[in-house]
Amino acid sequence: MFSIIIPLYNKARYIQRAIEAVLAQTFQEFEIIVVNDGSTDGGEKLLEGYKDDRIKIINKKNQGVSIARNTGIKHANFFYIAFLDADDYWHKNYLKITSDTILKFKDVAMIGSYYSRTNLLEETGSCEVLILRNYFSRAIHNTLFSSSSTIIRKDFFEKNEGFKPKLKIGEDLDLWFRAVSFFGKVFFIKEQLVFYDLSGSESNLIEKDLKVSILSEFLKKNYLHQRNDSFSIRKFKEKFILFNLFEYYSLNSNKPMIKSLLKEVGSSYRLIRWFYKLPSPILKGFFSKKPLSKLFRNYMKFCFRYIYV
Numbered sequence: 596m597f598s599i600i601i602p603l604y605n606k607a608r609y610i611q612r613a614i615e616a617v618l619a620q621t622f623q624e625f626e627i628i629v630v631n632d633g634s635t636d637g638g639e640k641l642l643e644g645y646k647d648d649r650i651k652i653i654n655k656k657n658q659g660v661s662i663a664r665n666t667g668i669k670h671a672n673f674f675y676i677a678f679l680d681a682d683d684y685w686h687k688n689y690l691k692i693t694s695d696t697i698l699k700f701k702d703v704a705m706i707g708s709y710y711s712r713t714n715l716l717e718e719t720g721s722c723e724v725l726i727l728r729n730y731f732s733r734a735i736h737n738t739l740f741s742s743s744s745t746i747i748r749k750d751f752f753e754k755n756e757g758f759k760p761k762l763k764i765g766e767d768l769d770l771w772f773r774a775v776s777f778f779g780k781v782f783f784i785k786e787q788l789v790f791y792d793l794s795g796s797e798s799n800l801i802e803k804d805l806k807v808s809i810l811s812e813f814l815k816k817n818y819l820h821q822r823n824d825s826f827s828i829r830k831f832k833e834k835f836i837l838f839n840l841f842e843y844y845s846l847n848s849n850k851p852m853i854k855s856l857l858k859e860v861g862s863s864y865r866l867i868r869w870f871y872k873l874p875s876p877i878l879k880g881f882f883s884k885k886p887l888s889k890l891f892r893n894y895m896k897f898c899f900r901y902i903y904v
Contacts, residue, residue: 596694597625597746598671599679602663604631606681607638609792616684618647622691625649625677628667633657638681661758661766668752676747678767682792683743686715689788692722693746696782700724704748704778705771707740710789725783730775731819731831735838735899740771744789747774763801765809776820776828803843805852810839814855833860834903837867838895841888844879866898 599617603610610629617627627647631639631654642652653666668676675697679685689708697703727733745767751774758766775781805811812818813836819828836856843849857871870891871878882888 596622596673596697597675597677597690598667598673598749599625599627599677600664600667600671601627601629601679601681602632602660602667603629603634603638603681604657604660604663605634605636605638607634607636607641609682610638611641613679613681613684614642614645614650616687617679618645619687620685620690621688622694624673624694625690626651626672628653628670629681630655630663630667632660632663659760659763661760661762665757665760668749668757671749674749676749676752678742678745680743682794683710684790684792685743686719686788686790688719692719692784692786692788696722696724696784700726700782702780703782704751705740705746705774705781706783707745707781708784708786708788710741710744710791711787712791712793715787715790719786719788721786723785725785727775727781727783728779729827730781732827734772734831735834738768738771739783740767741789741791742767743791745771748778751777759812761807762809762812763807764803769809769812772819803845803849805843805846805849805856808843810836810843810856811852813859814852833863834899836860837864837871838892838899840871841878841882841891844875844882850875864898864903866902867895 601613614627617625627650629639629642629650629652631652633656639652639654642650651670653670655663655666664678677690693706693708696706755773755777758770762769813832819832837860840853840856843853860868862868882891
């Protein structure tokens with residue numbers, strides 16, 4: 596039922612934990628495809644001791660996580676593609692609860708769940724399922740889907756581009772957004788079924804270059820399909836730009852694209868937009884201080900939650 600794609604790059608410290616968590620699942624109809632993206636720490640050798648025929652290892656040169664995931668998808672044999680990062684792991688009932696949901700609702704094309712950054716409870720709760728028909732109206736508050744808690748029907752990748760290799764920041768969000776707009780209706784399990792390990796994350800090491808960020812996609816004319824909720828999508832895109840743009844003032848080379856992105860927003864959301872009109876050197880200095888950038892982020896949260904709803 597599930598093809599589990601695990602990209603591996605220098606995560607020898609964590610990979611066995613991820614594999615063991617999958618093998619311990621209470622639902623056992625799956626294959627594991629580990630794509631070794633040119634690791635140099637010997638992580639792929641730790642997998643040689645597993646004799647389970649469901650584990651497949653693909654070794655390739657280092658080309659980045661997007662190409663690694665796309666490679667795994669091409670080798671997938673099952674109808675549903677499940678993603679798991681090598682430094683995260685699943686609750687033992689993750690696949691069981693997900694498969695039960697798929698069997699219950701029958702038209703599940705994309706499904707996710709909450710994750711925890713601390714610990715997972717031994718027993719799961721009621722596992723309430725949300726059916727999201729207007730995802731983008733709430734996504735600015737919580738995008739919900741993550742790289743270890745998302746399962747997508749394989750036919751999406753047969754009809755659409757997979758993960759975009761040029762994107763280094765938000766490449767997973769880009770795919771989730773496109774999948775949601777493609778399917779129209781998605782499902783979400785209101786239960787913490789995934790452990791998201793921040794200790795293994797390297798996202799803070801990536802230079803904040805807009806050219807390789809998901810925000811660059813927002814400048815494309817037809818980015819995200821326009822359905823009945825097109826107004827919500829437009830509002831979401833404007834809010835998403837404003838809510839994330841402040842992180843990119845650290846690089847002077849981002850100035851032209853910042854200007855283009857703010858033009859996309861126009862005069863909407865003036866209580867936030869006025870701040871972005873301040874001179875770039877002032878904003879660069881302001882956003883370089885974590886307490887101030889956090890304050891601005893909280894200010895935007897307040898505006899989007901209580902004023903621009």
